[in-house]
Amino acid sequence: MKVSTILLSIACLVAQVAASNLNIHQIGKSRDARAHFRRNSTSGDAPSTHGLNFTINGQADYFAGTNIYWIGYLTDDADVDLVLDHLHESGLHILRIWGFSDVNSKPTDGKVYFQILQNGNATINTGSDGLQRLDYVVAAAEKRDIKLIINFVNNWSDYGGIDAYTTAFGGSSTSWYTSPTIQDVYQKYIKAVVSRYSQSSAIFAWELANEPRCRGCNISVIYNWAASTSAYIKSLDPKHMVAIGDEGFGLDVGADGSYPFTYAEGLDFAKNLAIDTIDFGTFHLYPSTWGVSNSFGDGWIAAHAKACAAAQKPCLMEEYGVKTEKCTIEGQWRQTALDTKGIGADLFWQYGDNLSTGNTPNDDYTIYRGTDDYKCLVTDNVANR
Numbered sequence: 001m002k003v004s005t006i007l008l009s010i011a012c013l014v015a016q017v018a019a020s021n022l023n024i025h026q027i028g029k030s031r032d033a034r035a036h037f038r039r040n041s042t043s044g045d046a047p048s049t050h051g052l053n054f055t056i057n058g059q060a061d062y063f064a065g066t067n068i069y070w071i072g073y074l075t076d077d078a079d080v081d082l083v084l085d086h087l088h089e090s091g092l093h094i095l096r097i098w099g100f101s102d103v104n105s106k107p108t109d110g111k112v113y114f115q116i117l118q119n120g121n122a123t124i125n126t127g128s129d130g131l132q133r134l135d136y137v138v139a140a141a142e143k144r145d146i147k148l149i150i151n152f153v154n155n156w157s158d159y160g161g162i163d164a165y166t167t168a169f170g171g172s173s174t175s176w177y178t179s180p181t182i183q184d185v186y187q188k189y190i191k192a193v194v195s196r197y198s199q200s201s202a203i204f205a206w207e208l209a210n211e212p213r214c215r216g217c218n219i220s221v222i223y224n225w226a227a228s229t230s231a232y233i234k235s236l237d238p239k240h241m242v243a244i245g246d247e248g249f250g251l252d253v254g255a256d257g258s259y260p261f262t263y264a265e266g267l268d269f270a271k272n273l274a275i276d277t278i279d280f281g282t283f284h285l286y287p288s289t290w291g292v293s294n295s296f297g298d299g300w301i302a303a304h305a306k307a308c309a310a311a312q313k314p315c316l317m318e319e320y321g322v323k324t325e326k327c328t329i330e331g332q333w334r335q336t337a338l339d340t341k342g343i344g345a346d347l348f349w350q351y352g353d354n355l356s357t358g359n360t361p362n363d364d365y366t367i368y369r370g371t372d373d374y375k376c377l378v379t380d381n382v383a384n385r
């Protein structure tokens with residue numbers, strides 16, 4: 001542990017030198033952007049795409065951000081404010097959060113939930129232990145000019161997800177995408193959230209799901225679902241961007257035959273990206289859970305960049321993480337993303353902080369504010385641009 005810590009700091013220095021080279025050509029542009037944010041913090045311009053770049057407050061740039069799935073579940077306003085103050089200081093402009101918390105029965109411990117799915121009925125919780133918590137996050141983000149990606153359902157059972165729907169309405173994790181009853185409930189939930197915040201200056205984009213997969217399914221299943229859901233969201237809110245939130249699986253551009261490039265999870269990255277109501281591509285990067293080595297990362301980024309460039313829509317590298325050597329490995333991936341035409345922004349997984357309740361969740365990928373990894377990947381790399 002000690003040895004790797006020393007090696008890590010040397011690697012950090014190397015990465016920082018590389019990063020400061022990068023900053024030379026980024027710096028002028030980004031300073032202008034920061035001044036612009038201050039001037040135009042209440043501007044009515046919704047974030048959008050411009051060619052292969054994203055624009056925020058009318059300014060096209062490469063943007064950095066992070067994931068904080070738990071922020072809508074905090075019950076203390078001061079904790080929400082603290083986190084968003086820290087993000088604002090850090091120069092992280094985009095924040096991806098969970099806009100869902102589905103349960104099958106009412107929690108008895110005061111836990112925040114947004115929707116109960118029970119015995120064939122769905123009830124949205126707009127109370128103080130429900131969407132009012134999300135209201136606070138959105139309002140607090142508005143004040144600090146942080147732009148949010150809000151996601152509507154989880155593939156995984158954390159905070160309910162697809163399982164919570166099938167428990168209440170029947171079916172399986174693969175039939176979820178085509179069940180008319182379930183899709184009706186899901187769309188009603190989307191409508192409740194989108195109509196609540198469609199006028200907010202804090203929305204970066206809406207996202208269909210976290211890591212949707214449909215293992216063994218014909219790729220038309222997720223394609224059709226993504227096409228109809230994104231069209232529905234655009235009918236409610238034509239002003240904001242919509243993305244899928246998938247891991248970027250199923251891509252033959254530059255394929256090396258490894259599992260993530262295959263269509264085994266029912267996803268076809270390029271086909272889905274071509275849907276006209278999908279504004280940008282998303283992909284994740286977790287070599288260790290995908291059975292590939294960390295050196296897989298750069299090729300994965302390049303393959304998506306190429307597909308995004310072909311589609312004339314930017315890619316968002318929206319989740320990436322390693323459990324050790326974060327500074328070196330994640331720093332390298334971000335550098336590649338920055339240098340590669342077609343990637344418009346990246347969000348590391350995941351931000352960590354110390355709140356009134358103690359440290360935020362640690363899944364070993366967490367990068368806590370105040371640590372050496374945070375200094376390397378955020379303070380020295382993003383805030384000082």
Ligand SMILES: *[C@@H]1O[C@H](CO)[C@@H](O)[C@H](O)[C@H]1NC(C)=O
Pocket residue numbers: 036039040043058
């Ligand atoms: C917002 O930025 C634009 C430049 O893009 C500038 O012309 C405009 O005056 C700014 N708005 C305010 C309120 O400062």
Ligand SMILES: *[C@@H]1O[C@H](CO)[C@@H](O)[C@H](O)[C@H]1NC(C)=O
Pocket residue numbers: 050051052053060061062
């Ligand atoms: C996109 O951003 C890159 C640098 O980040 C810049 O070179 C390019 O001109 C931008 N393209 C557009 C269409 O704004």
Ligand SMILES: *[C@@H]1O[C@H](CO)[C@@H](O)[C@H](O)[C@H]1NC(C)=O
Pocket residue numbers: 118119120121
């Ligand atoms: C579900 O809805 C039906 C019909 O509206 C109602 O009779 C039933 O009590 C509801 N079940 C629950 C658990 O709320």
Ligand SMILES: *[C@@H]1O[C@H](CO)[C@@H](O)[C@H](O)[C@H]1NC(C)=O
Pocket residue numbers: 155156157161162163173212213214215265
């Ligand atoms: C998420 O997707 C995978 C692959 O299709 C599937 O095995 C898993 O069961 C899904 N999760 C849930 C909670 O349905």
Ligand SMILES: *[C@@H]1O[C@H](CO)[C@@H](O)[C@H](O)[C@H]1NC(C)=O
Pocket residue numbers: 218219220
């Ligand atoms: C997938 O679905 C499409 C359209 O529904 C169909 O044309 C195609 O044959 C299917 N592919 C497979 C491998 O079943």
Ligand SMILES: *[C@@H]1O[C@H](CO)[C@@H](O)[C@H](O)[C@H]1NC(C)=O
Pocket residue numbers: 354355358359
């Ligand atoms: C979190 O902050 C509290 C004080 O607010 C402090 O006592 C505690 O040691 C901190 N925890 C960590 C892990 O830094």
